[in-house]
Amino acid sequence: MNQFDNIDIIDGTARFVNDHQVEIINQETIEGNYIFINTGSTPIVPHIKGINETKHIYNSATMMKEEKLPQHLAIIGGGYIGLEFASMYARYGSKVTVFEYNERLVMREDEDVALEIQHILENQGVQFKFSSRVQEVSNQNEKVIIQYSQNDVGYIDHFDAVLLAAGRIANTDELGLENTGVKVNQRGQVIVNDYLQTTVPHIYAMGDVKGGLQFTYISLDDYRIVKDHLFGKQERTVNNRGYIPYSVFISPTFSRVGLSEQEALQQGYEIKVAKIPTASIPRANVDGKPEGVLKAIIDKNTDQILGCVLLCERSEEMINFVELAMNQNLTYQDVANHIFTHPSMSEALNDLFNAV
Structure with missing residues (x-):
């Protein structure tokens, strides 16, 4: 146990004994007036025959500990985590094959954007198996044998390693929540209110364990909500923190904030769409x-920015400016006429929003 003033850090596995007590397994039982759950999430292990017995099967955490580069890497799942590893290992020099159950990538994104991501990764050497289902894995010497179907036709292929990228699940199974009044939903995520209180008011849940967007900075902002609820004016909630951007670190980085084109139309907005190629940006060519x-979605009636997609280098920085503009209710003209430094990637926002 390390001690820093009034903070004790205890290494161990904890389980709830009741609403006020937590047992540190094989150590001690501690009690608190307030308890905060921030146990995160863990990669999902899909129901595939042989998955638990086969060697050289990894998740996103264990894969990063490997020191040997696989000559041929299979990735099961074409979501954001799968795409990041696909781009990363393709650039390392591995041959990469991605097995995706759907007929295209990242279904929550607009099809034109998803196709652009696909073409970029294919140019990096990534191969995609769409409409595919992995049915069984096994070993043959040091190789991993994958049996899969694609469009109802069966295939067998050999790989050096397999990465499971089928999503993540909240870490709640081993918490002993059955000993408390804390409730979880059908996905095992802790149920919270707008202030992140669980169904036991003095127990709070933050980060991935409560579901929603799974990013480090969400957990950080969850802390701000809890701090304000306990010691502030109780003004911050999960519903008033505004638009939240996210980035997927493929190469180039994919970043987005707000609504996609398809989401805006589904919600009944009349929209204008602006779109420019990254190749038109001077700094990108330098x-x-x-x-x-780059793509922006504009409310035709109010000129408000409804959403923005940036698939380009440094987009993880640029998207924060767009998010700030949206949260400050700036119009697209305000961004189109903003003065940016030159040559920079950010000045592309002038061209994008002038293309409306």
């Missing part, structure tokens, strides 16, 4: 990174 596309 850096030799012309791949990608």
Whole structure:
């Protein structure tokens, strides 16, 4: 146990004894007036025959500990985590094959954006098996044998390693929540109110364990909500923190905030769409990174920015400016006429929003 003033850090596995007590397994039982659950999430292990017995099967955490580069890597799942590892290992020099159950990538994104991501990764050497289902894995010497179907036709292929990227699940199974009044939903995520209180008011849940967006900075902002609820004016909630951007670290980075085009139409907005290729940005060409596309969705009646997609180098920085503009209720014209430094990637926002 390490001690820093009034903070004790205890290494161990904890389980609830009741609403006020937590047992540190094989150590001690501690009690608190307030308890905070922030146990995160863990990668899902899909129901595939042989998955638990086969060697050289990894998840996103164990894969990063490997020191040997697989010559041929299979990735089961074409979501954001799968795409990040696909881009990463393709650039390392591995041959990468991605098995995706759907007929295209990232179904929550607009099809034109998803196709642009696909083409970029294919140019990096990534191969995609769409409409595929992995049915069984096994070993043959040091190889992993994958049996899968694609469009109802069966295939067998050999790989050096397999990465499971089928999503993540909240870490609640071993918490002993059955000993408390804390409730979880059908996905095992802790149920919370707008202030992140569980169904036991003095127990709070933050981060991945409560579901929703699974990003480190969400957990950080959850802390701000809890702090304000306990010691502030109780003004911050999960519903008033505004638009939240996210980035997927493929190469180039994919970033988005707000609604996609398809989401805006589904919600009944009349929209205007602006779109420019990354190749039109001077700085992208100076850096030799012309791949990608920039896209903005505008409310036709109010000129408010409904959403923005940036598939380009440094988009993880640029998207924060767009998010701030949206949360400050700026119009697209305000961004179109903003003065940016030159040559920079951010000045592309002038061209994007002038293209409306």
